Amino acid sequence: MPHTVVVGLGRSGGGLHAPVLRRLRDTHPELFAAHPIVGFDPRSGTALRDGLAVDSLERAAAAVPPDDTVVHVCTPPGTRVPVLTRLAGLGFRRFVVEKPVAADPAALIGIERLRAAHGLDIVVVTQWLASALTRRIDDVVRSGRFGPLRSIMVRQDKPRFGRSRGAGHADAFDVEIPHTLAVALTLAGPARLTTAGRPEPDLGPLAGAWLSVRHDGGAHTTIRSDLTSPVRRREITLRLRDTTVVGHYPVSADDHHAQLRVGDGPREVFEDESLGAFLLAAYRYFAGMAPAPPGEFTDHARVVRLLAGARALADQDVTAHAG
Incomplete structure (x- = not known):
């Protein structure tokens, strides 16, 4: 059962993903680890209700096993390549990424290279x-x-x-x-x-x-x-x-x-x-x-x-x- 990390706690991550995840954890406990949702936002002081907020991606990686975690990337499209690069370097491999997956074709090429180099499994949110x-x-x-x-x-x-x-x-x-x-x-x-x-x-x-x-x-x-x-x-x-x-x-x-x-x-x-x-x-x-x-x-x-x-x-x- 995978753990969950939400990166970006604004409207998308904190306002949409986190509440839906809390409901799914209650109705489908067989799909989620019992550990609380871990949240990180580059903006300091961002809260996460009913979860564990950390102040860096490194602390997120220390709080959960990266190889058994799904990371929700809910930061702005222009940040996708650096955020995914850092997360891949910390050992995370499974991702739910908000749309659009990249800000432009150049960033898309960067993400495609990351997928190939690190074996990333990326699911793009298109509900x-x-x-x-x-x-x-x-x-x-x-x-x-x-x-x-x-x-x-x-x-x-x-x-x-x-x-x-x-x-x-x-x-x-x-x-x-x-x-x-x-x-x-x-x-x-x-x-x-x-x-x-x-x-x-x-x-x-x-x-x-x-x-x-x-x-x-x-x-x-x-x-x-x-x-x-x-x-x-x-x-x-x-x-x-x-x-x-x-x-x-x-x-x-x-x-x-x-x-x-x-x-x-x-x-x-x-x-x-x-x-x-x-x-x-x-x-x-x-x-x-x-x-x-x-x-x-x-x-x-x-x-x-x-x-x-x-x-x-x-x-x-x-x-x-x-x-």
């Missing part, structure tokens, strides 16, 4: 791939009952005026879009970037972002994220030849229900606690009880490269308008 809503949508698409998939449109709106900056995100492409882009690649296959931009560049890079991709199979996806919106929405619309599918993911950590409507059919409402489902699948995998959770590392690498291309296009567009 929407473990979502009950995603599974139901995938079943509709793959059934072929309504003809081929033609397009995917995603709207992700929520107010995040201060939190995204505090989490160390470079821009809005890092916040919500990686989750949905991974879903689109799963539903429609590999894709190439066509267009991207920022809807309100005057409000800064964290205000919002959008991108469009063309999938190899012919469908196209557009994802729009507004982080200044006064309302919350996580909506996905798929157009197939013979119907339209509309789904709504939970909009916050306090909301664990999704909704789905296929064509003119009834609206379905069902429980969908995707982060818990994803982390449970990850620990079952690390315990040797199940396959890896959904999302291959190669898929996450594609997400990083597509996001880098989208960011470059958006930057070019902002520069052109400023000139």
